[in-house]
Amino acid sequence: MHKFLIRSFVSSLVLIFTLTVAAVAKDVKAAFVYIGPTGDHGWTYQHDVGRKAVEAAGFKTTYVEGVPESADAERVLRQLANSGHDVIFTTSFGYMNPTNKVAKEFPNVKFEHATGYKREHPNVSTYAARFYEGRTILGTIAGTMTKSNVIGYVASFPIPEVIRGINSFTLAAQKVNPNIKTKIVWAFTWYDPGKEAEAAKALIDQGADVIAQHTDSTAIVQIAEKAGVYAFGQASDMDKFAPKAVLTSVENNWGPYYVDRVKAVANGTWSQKDTWHGIGDGMVVISDLDSQMPADLRSKVKKLQADLASGKVHSFTGPIYDQKGNLMVAEGKTADDGMLAGMMTYVKGVEGDIPK
């Protein structure tokens, strides 16, 4: 009798405990701030896919789309922090200063800033993806599939993230085809279908028969489809927008990271960190490979993907030379994260200068 009482007492304690933990866990609310519309089929769209994964994991979420990086960002962040959100993901570089400013005022709210480098308060983390790993795959495909040996590349802004992508892409393409040239057009926008389309047309006119992009809209793959050249999807699987042109896409897969971080907030284990995940951690995903690609290329790409994931292959393995022929990375060495984070020079084989 005694034993039974004790046992039931203990088990009810356990039950109460589990219920409380569960209740606390479910109460965590996450908010997401987007630069564009959720329907852009690029950057913001993929963040929203990640948000839905957080919802599916049983948490409440809120989002605000189309938040300009002007004085308005700070107000939106403060309002979200004020209205019972425990963790706020700010998904554009321009939110960096407002995020840190508002984080100071709300020490109990966690802030996660994508693609930035400032973590001025203990409640601010940053995260980004190693998209350059995906571009190593795209470069390999582009170098193999091109006939004109001219590859077009629509770039957004001359920041290390984008320069790194161009370099990683070009290095991979040269490896399979030493004769290729990468031609860059700077669109100076992340999302502007009109400008992106103009840039793609200009590159096709210059003889490019494969177009890569580091901007977010589907305009470029659609132009490529019309012109009968190849292209790659950016951020999301863009195959359905240009089934003939798109050979594969590099997808931004934020869901696992978001679920992880929101769970950490719920469990009280969240701590500040700087995350930079690639193919291995599943933050960068390669979409299905198009059947227009020869079978041996497809198996080669599959193997490369596995090697990048395991770390056997690094996108920046020496010898790497810059445009003037100076050694950037010595033979047998790989570029470290510090070098990658500040990369502001083109490698050999890229045409033109970085806009200054």
Added chain:
Amino acid sequence: MIKIVKRDQPSRAIFFFTPVLAIFLTLVAGGLIFFILGFKPFEALKFFFIVPIADKYGFSELLLKATPLCLIAIGLSFCFKSNNWNIGAEGQLTFGAIVSGGVALLFYEQEGFYILPIVILAGAIGGMLYASIPAILKTYFNTNEILVSLMLVYVSKLILDYLVVGPWSNPEGFNFPETRQFSDSAKLPLLFEGLRIHAGIFLALAAVVISWFVFYKTYLGFQMKVSGFSLKTAKYAGYKGKKMIILVFLISGACAGLAGVGEITGPIGQLHREISPDYGFTAIIVAFLGRLHPVGIIFASLVVAITYLGAETAQIFMQIPKYTGQVFQGMILFFLLASDYLLFFKIKFIGSKK
């Protein structure tokens, strides 16, 4: 039977009544849109127009948002009253911000009471310089100021892009497109601890008072009014049209430039690519909604400012797409233009005769 009759004289009562009518119709149509989208219309309107300004902080944000709109709209009213269609306030804002931001960067990490006045003045001069381009082209080469001022908006944004990406970018900033943060001496002082509302609001209020005085108490105001009604009359009366065109553009540019200064030395504190969510264009709606009258513009800037705040609140609390805010701005202008019909025509109900 209903008959539409032309009025002998535009009705003055209706002139000030139509903006109110336009806002009312926007609310009705907005409620209807919410209903169609599957939201409770009254709740949605509450989150749109009441919740955002229900507390002290919210109200201060409303004033912060309304300040640049009011300032630019006051400037534009000088142009619009005198038949000069300056559509490029956004460009004048941007160029003003560029010049004042450049000066603020010159004083990087320097302190001194004299810095802020220089920075503010630089912004006004920048806006004036930029506005003088369409003005001079119009007076001396007879170009269309609508086209020139509008196109210069894009030019100014490209100049800003170039500067923040290249020569002015923060040397410690990993080449991201932004400048350093301005020093505190180059920033407008905050009015209250913990709120973002800054001294820029006094610039807007000063503009309101000055414009009222100019419009209604000076010969220049009278000349502008006459030119607005009829350019030919103004010519017969011997007014110096060219001088006036340049003057109103300069005033308008200065106001827009000051609005740019308010943003970058107020809540933003640096230059980057997005310093204005198209205040220069939205202010056109504000100017017309306020009937080009200084007091009307104050109210209009508050009404339009709230559509920005409300759109955010409605998305956070009710998941209503944020772009509804722009729909509201569009509807206000549409209903205003539509109800202006009543200025010149009246509707007569005529009993059917047997």
